[in-house]
Every structure is written in structure tokens, then in C-alpha cells.
Amino acid sequence: MRRRPRPRTIAIGALIVLLAAAPFVPRGGGDHGVISPSGDRPHYVPRAAEAAGYSKVTPAMKAEIARVVDSTPRTLPRMAAGRIPTGVVDGLVKCADFDGQRYCLGQGWTTETEQQVQARVAADVAPLTGRRATKAKKARNTGDLSETAELKRLARMSPAARAKAETKELTQAARAVAKVWLIRHEIQGVPLPADFLAEHPEARTTASSAAGRVDTNAVAAPAAATPSVSPTVLPVGAGAPTTAAPTTTAPAPVTATTTAPAAPSVPTTYPVKAKILKNKQTAEQIRTYWCGPTSMQMITWGWKQKDKGAAHWAKKLGTTTAGTAITSMVRVVNNSTGWDKPTYAGPYTVLDVKSFTSAQFFALMQKHIAQYRAPVILHPLLLTRYFPYLDHNGGGHFQVGRGYKTNKHGTQMVGYFEPWNQQRFHPSEPFIARVQWAPASRELAAIKANSLHNIGV
Amino acid sequence: MRRLTLALALAGALLLTGCSHHDDQPGQAASPGDQPTPSAPSTSASAPASSTPPSTPAASGTSTAQATPALLDWKPLPGSTEDSSMTNGSWVLTVGQQGGWWSLAKGGGGKHVQAPAGLAVANQLLDADWAVVVYQDPNGEKPERAVVTSLADGSTYMLDKSSPLPPSSDGSWALRGSTLSYATDHGKDYCLATTDLGTKQATLGWCAAPQHGFSSIVTGPSGTAMLTFDSGQPSCRTVVTVSGTQTTPFPGVPACKGAQGALLPSGSVWSVVPNEHQYQRVHVYATTPGGVVDLGTGTNSTMTVCGDSVFWSRDAQGQGGPADLMRWDGSKLTVAYQSHAGSAFLGVPLCADDVLSIFSSADGGDEQVSAHVS
Numbered sequence A: 001m002r003r004r005p006r007p008r009t010i011a012i013g014a015l016i017v018l019l020a021a022a023p024f025v026p027r028g029g030g031d032h033g034v035i036s037p038s039g040d041r042p043h044y045v046p047r048a049a050e051a052a053g054y055s056k057v058t059p060a061m062k063a064e065i066a067r068v069v070d071s072t073p074r075t076l077p078r079m080a081a082g083r084i085p086t087g088v089v090d091g092l093v094k095c096a097d098f099d100g101q102r103y104c105l106g107q108g109w110t111t112e113t114e115q116q117v118q119a120r121v122a123a124d125v126a127p128l129t130g131r132r133a134t135k136a137k138k139a140r141n142t143g144d145l146s147e148t149a150e151l152k153r154l155a156r157m158s159p160a161a162r163a164k165a166e167t168k169e170l171t172q173a174a175r176a177v178a179k180v181w182l183i184r185h186e187i188q189g190v191p192l193p194a195d196f197l198a199e200h201p202e203a204r205t206t207a208s209s210a211a212g213r214v215d216t217n218a219v220a221a222p223a224a225a226t227p228s229v230s231p232t233v234l235p236v237g238a239g240a241p242t243t244a245a246p247t248t249t250a251p252a253p254v255t256a257t258t259t260a261p262a263a264p265s266v267p268t269t270y271p272v273k274a275k276i277l278k279n280k281q282t283a284e285q286i287r288t289y290w291c292g293p294t295s296m297q298m299i300t301w302g303w304k305q306k307d308k309g310a311a312h313w314a315k316k317l318g319t320t321t322a323g324t325a326i327t328s329m330v331r332v333v334n335n336s337t338g339w340d341k342p343t344y345a346g347p348y349t350v351l352d353v354k355s356f357t358s359a360q361f362f363a364l365m366q367k368h369i370a371q372y373r374a375p376v377i378l379h380p381l382l383l384t385r386y387f388p389y390l391d392h393n394g395g396g397h398f399q400v401g402r403g404y405k406t407n408k409h410g411t412q413m414v415g416y417f418e419p420w421n422q423q424r425f426h427p428s429e430p431f432i433a434r435v436q437w438a439p440a441s442r443e444l445a446a447i448k449a450n451s452l453h454n455i456g457v
Numbered sequence B: 001m002r003r004l005t006l007a008l009a010l011a012g013a014l015l016l017t018g019c020s021h022h023d024d025q026p027g028q029a030a031s032p033g034d035q036p037t038p039s040a041p042s043t044s045a046s047a048p049a050s051s052t053p054p055s056t057p058a059a060s061g062t063s064t065a066q067a068t069p070a071l072l073d074w075k076p077l078p079g080s081t082e083d084s085s086m087t088n089g090s091w092v093l094t095v096g097q098q099g100g101w102w103s104l105a106k107g108g109g110g111k112h113v114q115a116p117a118g119l120a121v122a123n124q125l126l127d128a129d130w131a132v133v134v135y136q137d138p139n140g141e142k143p144e145r146a147v148v149t150s151l152a153d154g155s156t157y158m159l160d161k162s163s164p165l166p167p168s169s170d171g172s173w174a175l176r177g178s179t180l181s182y183a184t185d186h187g188k189d190y191c192l193a194t195t196d197l198g199t200k201q202a203t204l205g206w207c208a209a210p211q212h213g214f215s216s217i218v219t220g221p222s223g224t225a226m227l228t229f230d231s232g233q234p235s236c237r238t239v240v241t242v243s244g245t246q247t248t249p250f251p252g253v254p255a256c257k258g259a260q261g262a263l264l265p266s267g268s269v270w271s272v273v274p275n276e277h278q279y280q281r282v283h284v285y286a287t288t289p290g291g292v293v294d295l296g297t298g299t300n301s302t303m304t305v306c307g308d309s310v311f312w313s314r315d316a317q318g319q320g321g322p323a324d325l326m327r328w329d330g331s332k333l334t335v336a337y338q339s340h341a342g343s344a345f346l347g348v349p350l351c352a353d354d355v356l357s358i359f360s361s362a363d364g365g366d367e368q369v370s371a372h373v374s
Helices: A007-024 A059-070 A086-092 A114-124 A147-156 A159-174 A177-188 A207-213 A291-304 A310-317 A326-336 A358-371 A440-449 B005-016
Strands: A095-098 A101-104 A108-110 A350-352 A376-378 A399-406 A412-417 A435-439 A454-456 B062-064 B084-087 B091-095 B101-106 B120-126 B130-136 B145-150 B156-159 B174-176 B179-186 B189-196 B202-207 B212-220 B223-230 B237-243 B246-249 B258-264 B267-272 B281-288 B291-299 B304-306 B309-314 B322-328 B333-341 B350-352 B355-361 B367-372
Touching: A059 A095, A059 A159, A086 A114, A086 A147, A095 A159, A101 A114, A101 A159, A101 A177, A114 A147, A159 A326, A177 A358, A291 A310, A291 A326, A291 A399, A310 A326, A326 A350, A326 A376, A326 A454, A358 A376, A358 A399, A358 A412, A358 A440, A412 A440, A435 A440, B084 B120, B084 B350, B084 B355, B084 B367, B091 B120, B091 B130, B101 B120, B101 B130, B120 B174, B120 B350, B130 B179, B145 B179, B174 B212, B179 B202, B179 B212, B189 B212, B212 B258, B212 B304, B223 B258, B237 B258, B237 B267, B258 B304, B258 B309, B281 B322, B291 B309, B291 B322, B291 B333, B304 B350, B304 B355, B322 B355, B333 B355, B333 B367
Parallel strands: A108 A350, B062 B291
Antiparallel strands: A095 A101, A101 A108, A350 A454, A376 A399, A376 A454, A399 A412, A412 A435, B084 B091, B091 B101, B120 B130, B130 B145, B145 B156, B174 B179, B179 B189, B189 B202, B212 B223, B223 B237, B237 B246, B258 B267, B267 B281, B281 B291, B304 B309, B309 B322, B322 B333, B350 B355, B355 B367
């Protein structure tokens, strides 16, 4: 008697199909936005694609969250005259290891070690004297929450409230781990762990939709096109992998012990240019520190087709005169829009892009705009060095990433909604339109110049 | 005067502009559920047609200059590339990344002078004999103040609200020789002022009409140019020459599209913003006795006069190419500096006497360098 295929068999079949496609998913780069595997560069057709959905918070993740939260001292060193002691940084800036990826509180998913992050934050919040960089408060505060302000906010909380906030942030991050793994894999070339799809069904496609994605007329690309690289993920506190470049070899991989199998491809292309959100659904910030609420106003406007105003979102985001935390930005996108659905971007999370090259950043924008059809929370430092059309420097800032293209000069550009209208607060400066395009290299450099160097994806 | 109530009203109207849909699903036309916009060559799909001027502002008599390499002898500037440094060949004036401190010393380094509480360094200016550091209230509520340092004897004084023509709370600055140009509030007017740093004699210049302003002051041996604008959205921007209390628009510049201007003995150089949604990119032209010359693209707000030439930055043409510092000496277009290759861009060139300083960023590394231009 012939047995009907069991769901497990179907799932394994889907897994095989997806793994077969894995070597040829986009890496970004040149060719006017055309994504193809490195090597032979055959011409491919686009495929539909979805983001990973919310991951299940496993018992191991819960234990890791509890470990991190419990490690927070109940009593933090006293802060005097605005100085933030190292003990406060070490007590509040902590990292969790979720399935081989590292998430640090207030910082996002990163390839830095916990010690590296703590050292960096300690340097960023140190008093001015003897420090090469200066505090964001010196520049125009256009609205992001600086590390200093975030630490002060956390330090003022009661231990119970702080534990609750940390648990909430870490849980939200853990639920995005499959998406982060796919970004690491597709954009940065990190091989997926061998058991990734078995462990993360939210990253699988269904058998039927997987079949639908395969263009059987497409050229089967040569096998073994995937560069064999070691992952950059390490256990918390392990030695430092400094970059996620495909050629990097990490000294102590945890879970990613094999490369994704090479197989006939389902290659992908992106349009040469793409954009989402309507130009008219834009607004300028009406308070100097409201870039977060105003960016959220535009992001939600694009989803709900209804403008609720920045004040509404300032309340949701917990915005103060010190600004808005990027962790709040991703939380509100997840809670108040459908951009986090698997059919769009999946759960929004905070991603450190310090290790990203311009090509990788552009590939991420392509993926987010053309595949996910969802906006990116850009988080630059608003310096004239990167945005020379501004009359003066600003501080940490939010913009809404909503497009990409390669112009006729061959320059890769990102499109964004700019909430900052310098003329509103400084009438001696000319008006600049809310809808802007700028070279991807400048945008990435501005994001890296921000001491947090992260974005919301 | 310059408090642009019109701008606020327009901004308020913009904020009230909403959509009547109440759907919580993105299924409406042109909603997020739509497929990405198909490709269209060269122009931004987001740009309204009216915002794109003709690619050649001067309909006739326009020629195109071809740039040739003529790289200057660039030397690394001391200090971190995260900070902004400039030199006159001897003194180095450095400002911390976000304006928290500055230093001035021969050969670089020197003691960090912290910006006063609540203020940040907004401008750095250097010439053969003077250094000027401008403090600004980031919220634009307090008047700016400038620390003036004589390089001859190290003495300093403050140009502030006690000065005959005090700086405004916000505005453009320029230094050439011992003449400092800046914005001042004169009664209810917003005006251009100059102060001779040696004699401290201040002179009131042109004053903007109500609901108008000015920025991008560019001074050179042949005079001063700047950008004037109104409170429109977008602003109607006009590049002008300043002479005493009068301004004269640059001839041939498309109406309301101006970005920057500079004057040379042989003519003028000016730029326009072809697309308001790519405000960073400008197209640069020169007006010469022989007509208008197309100098190609550039980066907005990077034009400066140094020595006998006008310089401006140009981002990498293509993802793998270098960024260029362009030079127009009145008759020929050259590339004075080229960055490392790969995702490259340049900062704003800073001129001190006849020495140019420039920051560049590229995949191959960031650097901050300087060179004599003559």
C-alpha cells in the first residue's frame, strides 16, 4: 500500500528546495541593481520572496533572556554631574546569544562582542575631556535618543521596571532571529546553520509556494557557486570577529558548522529601481526632537493610509525632549502596522551595520524595498560632511528609507523621506523637500558615524 | 522679517494633508502592496515634472568642458579623520566631530578648547593671519558668537552681541584676508555684515526683504557671491553678486534653481539644483567672455574660491570610481584631487589663504589632506 506523504516529508521537501535556492540569493553589488550570484553572472528572472516570520521563543532563548536580565545589578553606581560610571555601562549594556546571533540591549544585532560594545559605549558616553568625539547634545538634537540619554533613562528605572523593559526588548529581538540569520546569509554571505530551517519553520516557504518560486525555465546556474565562508557569529564574550565579510574566518563558530549546500539555483534579480510609499504622505517634524515620531508618522501613514499625526506617535514611542530610541521605533512598527507581516518585512528589529560595505547596504535596501516592499528606519548622524546641503550639523536622526536606484552616472542611490526641514527651525536656511535621494555611500557613512551605527529593518 | 510665517503656514497645511482611507490593510491603489515602480531611465520618479529644469540652462552658446587631471601635491593632515581640520600651510584649525571642541596650533594638535555649555562649533574659518571659530546655539535661539584669533600674536577677542554689528542666531560665514562676512540682525532686518578683523570696523551691507534670507556666502578676489531665497516650498533661490548694499542676480541662471555662485576675474561660476528631490546634486556652469560653459555635476554647497580658481566636490561617478575635487580657473576644467576608489565621496573643501583642505571617504579608506593651490 502506498502511503501518502506525511507533513514532515513535505516540509523536508520544501527545505531541500529552499536550500537549493540559497546559494544564489542576492548579494547586491553593481550591475545597476541586478542581483546575481558571483561568478558566471547569468541573466536571471525575478522571483517572489517573503521574509521570515516571527520566531518562536524557545526555552533556550527564555533561559538566555533570564540570564541577561538577571545579570543586571539591582543597584547601579551613582551618577554624579552627568557622568556615567563604567559600572552603569557594564550593568546595562549586555548582550544575549540567540541561536548563534548576538543581540545587545539598546544596540541591536551585532557582530561585536559584549566587551567591545561595552567599551565603545563607555567611550561614547565619557566626559568630553580627553575624548576624541563629542556628545550628540552639542549638535542640533533632531531627535534620536543618544546612548547617554538611554543609559540615564534606564538607570532611573526601578529594578523591576528595568527588568521588564529588558525582557520585552530581548523577547522582541529573539522573535526576529530567523530574519537576522537570513539577512546575514543573503546579504553578508554567512552560511546558514545546517539545522536552520528545521529549527526555524518561520523561515521556510510552503511546498506549493516554493514550487511557485522556481522558474523551471530559468537557467540552472552552476553548482557550488556559494562562497564557502565561516560565520561571524560567536558565543557571547568570545573573541572578536570584526567583520562579516564573506572571506572572514571566525575563530569559534557556534552553531553554523556547515555551509549551505550548493545546488541548482533559483536566481534572483531586482528591478533597476524601486520605491514604496507615496510622496504626498510625508510630513516635516514640528519639534526639533521629533524626527522619530515624524518618521513613524510617515511609516504608518504608508501602511494605514491614514495620517495620525506625529503627536500620536510621540506618545506611542515614549519620545521625550531627549529624543526617541531606535528600539522604540521597531517596537511601534511591529505593534502598529502590518509591515512586520511575513508577506512584508517580517518582524522589525535593530541591526548594527558597522560591518556592512556600501554594496551590502545597497543590497539590503534592494531586498527591503523590492522584495519586502517595506520601509527601512534609517538612523544617520546628520553632519554636513555627509549631507552637505544642510547649512549646519545636526545630531542623531531618523529618516524613512523607501527607495533605491542606480542613476545614469552609475551611482547607487537610496531614496528616503527626510523629516528635518531646516527652514522651519532656522528661517535663514532654504527649504529642502521631504522626498530626497542621496548616494548610498553617503547614507551608510552617516549611519556609521552615528555612535549606534544601526538601522531598523 | 525673516521669521518665515509663510513657511510655517505652508508647513501646517502640509501636516493637515491626509488620506481619507481608513483601511488597516495596504490593499489600496499605490499602497505598499503594489509592486515596485518599474524602472525609468535617469530621472527620479518622485520628482514632479515642474521641478526638473532643462539640462542646459543657457539655451545657446553653451559648450561643455572636459576635465583633465592636474592633481595637486596633497599632504595628509594631522589628527583623526572624524574631526574636521583645515590648514593655511602652517596653522591647523581642527573642530571635533560634532562641534564640541576646537584646537588651533602650528602643525596640528594643540589644546582642545571646549565649546561653552549649550553651544557647538558651527563654522571654522582660517586665512593667512586670522582664525575664526563660530559658536552656535544648536536650537538657534541665542545669537552666534565668534572667537577671533590673531595668528600673529595669539591674541583673541569675541565678536558677539556686544559688537557693533552682532552675529545673528544663524547664518553663513566667510573669511577672506582680514574681512569677515556674516549675517546680522539689524533692527527687524536680516542683513549681510562685514567686519575688518584688524580694525574691528563693521560695515552693514545688503538686507534681505521680509520673508527672504541668504546663505552660502562665497568670497574671492573678484567679489562676494551668495544665495538668496524666499520662504516658498521649495524656496525660490537666486545666486547673486553682492556690492555694498546691492545685489545683482547672476545672469543666465534659471529662475529659482540657484545653488551657489563664485566670482573670478574672468567671469563667474554657478550651480543649479536640477531636481529638488536630489538636493545634494548640482550642475555647475561657468560664465566666460565666450559664453556659458557646462562644467558637469557637483555636490551642493561645496563650492569655494581658493587662489585663482573655484573648486567643488563631485561624488564618484559610478560605484567603483573615485570622487573628484574639480577646479575651474576661468579657462580650463581640471581634477585637482581624486579619492580612493569605491563608494567615494568628498566633504566640503576648506580654503585658508591659498591652501585647500579636503576630507574624502571611500572603501579604500578615509583621509584628510591639504595642498597649496598655486
